[in-house]
Amino acid sequence: MAEVPGHHMIEIERLTKMYDATHGIREIDLTVNRGVSLGLLGRNGAGKTTLVRTLIGLLKPNSGKAIVNGIDVSSDPVSVRKVIGYLPEVFGLYNDMTVYNTLDYTGRLHRIEARDRSDRIEYLLDRLELTEIKNMKTGALSKGLRQKVGFARALVNDPQVVFLDEPTSGLDPIAARGIESLIAELKKDGKTLLITSHIMPEAEKMCDCVALIKDGRLIASGKISDIKKKYSEPAVIVRLQDPASAGQAATMLRAMLPGVEATDSTVTIHGADPDKTTLMINRKLFEANIPVLEIRRQESSLDDVYFKAMEA
Template identity: 40%
Template structure:
């Protein structure tokens, strides 16, 4: 459902020269699977997801979503994905219903199908009590519910969540993770980006640890703990990051 092969994104920087925000990344994600991108801030997670969602164009490599290339068929890709970030971006002067309805119309949903889908989503996500509430009056948790609803209103087969629990309290974050788990049960293909260890351990079928644009390791939590002989995923993560930083420092010293 998602195929990424040697995906690279480079930027020109006046001080540092060419910067590789993403450097030769490869992975596949199947329907009914949650694939986690785990890495510190600035690791390249968001750059990767923006290319998959057609916001950024790859410098090189292949990225395909639901059989369509993100560079050559961006419109077809956008019809088949839902993208949600930690920034809800809910409009203050629109109600919850109007917001989700607006996104459904942007996707070209027939009116009858859209209204039926809205009723289903507002019931499933327990949003009926806020359907007529303006965005300016909503709590952070309710804004996140609206954000989830508009992400999935067109029922896309592929869903991308970029640090969706960022800044949320524990209860709201838990509700968001439970909603994502239900989407997996519906057979959706999901990429979940985070820097929170507990979230990937609880939610993800497989994980890619990413740092400075490179995937350092990939597998299930158990596979990674076994491979690196650690009983704690956090230790695997820090060991990999430290080893890669040491490798970069050695290479820089040799070059200098």
């Protein structure tokens, strides 16, 4: 079970798993570095869960290869499952089993020795704030607490890579925030995370990098900032001190730049390269004696970028 050399924790080459002519994943190429949190984004049915289930050895690919922590998932799925944790979107808990016994049972499945098992479980109960309910039956818990128990169960074997399928789906905002903070803790611990999601603001909070999947194909991947640069339309926002000067400022800037739009005390220049035009805009407005409060780059949300990429 040799570690993969360098920084790569997941390496995927031309990975294909098709159920029929249209459903599945096709020729996915993707590398995830150690300690990175990757958001796997796409509509329902795009192939996100199929990719995850193939990476953890639950599905056998038709072709291509995937290496997780130096282990080939096709030839050695048993070893892969020793180094990963998995929280499916829909998971079952034995409703009559207590929280502690659920984690103990999972530890025994991983063949963890009794003493190490109890130490690990107590650590997870404390870290995930489950100690007070450790003797409650899982069937009596709220959805948010059941999700936490599922999370704890995925971490019992202290995995190097954690796969989370829609981890905040269906949770109320407070429970979702709790899961997001757990994910932030795992990132601090240096774990590699692969998180599927279709909720863009949550993905943006949880992930460093994203991979966009459409109809089973990978259409873009990289750091969120780089993906935003690629797909977002640049724009400059100018906030003026005096709302009455917005019309004059817009007229003056239209003579030099396309895509100028004025509303109240703000002028927006669509399609303008912020790095090249900000100083020029500031100088022209200063020369025209139009007081400016701020000039800034308009930031696209991941939502905007996602829709633009999916339509491309």
